[in-house]
Amino acid sequence: MRRKLSEELGFLVQSVHIRDNLELKPNAYRISILGVPVGEGEIQVERDLAINPGGIAAQIVGVRTKDPAFGLDAYWIEPAAKEHAQALGFTVVDAATVVATHLSELLKRHAYQLLGHEEVQHLLDRLAKTAPKLVENLTPGALTLGVVVKVMQELLVDRVPVRNIRTIAETLAEHGGRTQDPLMLLGHVREALGGSIVQTIYGLRNELPVITLDPSLEQLLREGFKGGDGSPTFEPGLADRLHGALLDATQQQELKGEPAVLIVPTQLRPWLARFTRHGAPNLAVLAYGEIPHNKSLRVVASVGSPSAAGRAMPARANAA
Numbered sequence: 001m002r003r004k005l006s007e008e009l010g011f012l013v014q015s016v017h018i019r020d021n022l023e024l025k026p027n028a029y030r031i032s033i034l035g036v037p038v039g040e041g042e043i044q045v046e047r048d049l050a051i052n053p054g055g056i057a058a059q060i061v062g063v064r065t066k067d068p069a070f071g072l073d074a075y076w077i078e079p080a081a082k083e084h085a086q087a088l089g090f091t092v093v094d095a096a097t098v099v100a101t102h103l104s105e106l107l108k109r110h111a112y113q114l115l116g117h118e119e120v121q122h123l124l125d126r127l128a129k130t131a132p133k134l135v136e137n138l139t140p141g142a143l144t145l146g147v148v149v150k151v152m153q154e155l156l157v158d159r160v161p162v163r164n165i166r167t168i169a170e171t172l173a174e175h176g177g178r179t180q181d182p183l184m185l186l187g188h189v190r191e192a193l194g195g196s197i198v199q200t201i202y203g204l205r206n207e208l209p210v211i212t213l214d215p216s217l218e219q220l221l222r223e224g225f226k227g228g229d230g231s232p233t234f235e236p237g238l239a240d241r242l243h244g245a246l247l248d249a250t251q252q253q254e255l256k257g258e259p260a261v262l263i264v265p266t267q268l269r270p271w272l273a274r275f276t277r278h279g280a281p282n283l284a285v286l287a288y289g290e291i292p293h294n295k296s297l298r299v300v301a302s303v304g305s306p307s308a309a310g311r312a313m314p315a316r317a318n319a320a
Contacts, residue, residue, distance in 0.1 A: 001100055001103075001104060002015065002016060005104060005107055005108070007163070008108075008161060008163075009108070009111050009156065009161050009162065009163070010123075010161045010162040010163025010164070010165065011114075011115055011119050011120075011122075011123060011162060011163075012119065012122070013107060013111075013114060014114060016103070024040075025042065027042050027043050027044060027045065028040065028041070028042045028043075029041055029042075029043070029099060031102065031103055031106050033106070033107070033110045033113055033114070034113060034114075038106050038109075038110055039068065039102060039106045040068075041068035041098070041099070041102055042065075043095040043098055043099060044063070044076045044095065045095050046079075047062075047063075047076040047077060047078060047079070047095070048076070048077055048078075048079055048082055048085075048092050048093065048094050048095070049065075049067065049074050049075070049076055049077075049092070049093055049094075049095070049098050050062065050074060050075045050076075050077045050081075050082075050085040050090040050091070050092045051067045051070075051072050051073075051074045051090060051091040051092070051093070052072055052073040052074060052089075052090060053072065053089070053090075053091055054072070054254070055089075056088060056089045056090065058088045058089075060075055060077060060081065060084070060085050060088065060090070061075075061077065061078075061081065062075030062076050062077035062078075062081070063075060063076040067098070068098065068102045069098075069101045069102040069104075069105045070105070075090075077092070108159065109159075111156040112153040112154070112156035112157045115149070115152060115153055115156060115162070116149065117145055117146070117149055120145065120148055120149045120152055121145065123162070123165050124138070124139070124148075124165070124169070126165075127165050127166060127169060131166065131169075134166070134169055134170060134173060135169065137173045138169050138172055138173040138176065141173070141176075142172065142173050142176030142177050143172055143173075143176040143180065143185075147176075147180055147182055147185070148172060150182040151168075151172065151182050151185050151186050151189060152168065154182060154183070154186045155168075155186065155189065155190075155193075157277075158190075158273060160190065160193060160197055164193060164196065167189075167192050167193060168189055168192075168193070170192075171185075171188050171189045171192040172185055172188075172189065174188075175188045183270050186270070187266050187269070187270070187287065187289075190269075190287065190290050191266075191287070191289045191290050193290075194286075194289070194290035194291060194292060195292050197286065197290055198286070198290065198291060198292060198295065201259050201261060201284055202259060202261075206294070206295055206296060207295075207296050207297075207298050208261070208291070208295055208296070208297050208298065209253070209258050209259070209261070209298050209300045210261050210262070210263045210286075210297050210298065210299060210300065211246070211249045211250075211253070211260065211261065211262045211263070211283075211299075211300060211301045211302070211303065212262070212263055212264075212299050212301075212302045212303070213262075213264060213268075213302070213303050213304060214302050214303060214304030216304060217242070217303060217304035218264070218265065218268070220234060220238075221234070221268055222265075222267065222268070225267065225268075225271075232271065239275075242275075242303065243275070243276070243279050243280070245303045245304070246262065246276055246280055246283060246303060247279060247280045247283075249262075249283075249300075249301040249303060250280045250282055250283045252300075252301065253300065253301075254282065258300075259284065260280075260282055260283045260284065261283070261284045261285075261286055262276070262283055262284070262285045262286070262303075263285075263286050263287070263288060263291070263297065264285065264286075264287060264288070265287065265288060266287040266288070266289055269285055269286070269287040272285050273285040
């Protein structure tokens with residue numbers, strides 16, 4: 001699992017250590033990263049976990065619970081009931097897989113904490129074997145190693161792998177002479193990686209269903225950024241209404257089996273990504289500039305406007 005996860009994220013993930021904890025219940029486990037607990041669960045070793053992926057109304061005989069990795073409804077069932085549960089549409093896994101999946105998801109979610117100066121330097125050293133001038137121009141040329149680390153950590157916070165280190169390095173070297181701001185540099189890198197980001201979410205489809213902001217709401221948020229502190233200021237209660245509307249739109253997309261993606265101007269993307277990260281973790285926030293030119297957008301919801309569903313638009317419309 002460690003090797004597979006390292007390949008997926010793009011850097012070498014540290015070893016996983018297992019030890020007994022007498023403070024926990026016999027079937028309980030706790031996962032810590034850098035000494036800090038980030039998740040825990042309880043398993044039934046002699047049973048399998050039947051997970052409802054969503055939309056299954058049937059109930060089965062077993063102990064009701066929640067899948068620890070994704071929070072889905074589930075049952076601990078006897079192994080003999082596995083085929084019946086699968087026939088009903090449940091995903092059935094054994095207890096060891098439950099723990100491994102939970103661990104893998106938590107490592108992905110907290111990958112930015114595992115990527116530090118040494119890990120980034122190791123990636124750059126490997127790149128230097130094939131592109132030495134590029135690495136020299138990047139650091140200590142255009143940027144300090146610390147800024148490069150910060151940008152790559154922010155990519156991982158957004159669940160964007162850093163395995164395409166050459167594109168990341170080329171983009172940072174190109175723009176590093178004009179700005180040292182990690183968030184501005186992040187925007188440039190995300191645009192350079194836009195094709196792979198979009199493909200990860202949508203696959204190979206050409207028409208992309210997206211959620212947008214109503215122009216009046218978008219302008220209100222833009223105005224709120226004029227203070228220049230990185231977060232907008234606006235009237236009390238607007239944040240709650242915005243969060244509720246985005247959560248509703250996300251849930252509607254999930255019910256239709258489609259990805260939930262909010263597309264916004266580049267200036268607003270970092271703040272909205274942070275704003276929705278915990279309250280609507282299944283909502284991806286992209287900037288218009290990250291959408292490849294050969295893709296078209298289909299607006300399925302416009303937050304602040306009830307009349308936009310189903311409207312098609314070119315990929316670069318309203319780009320900023």
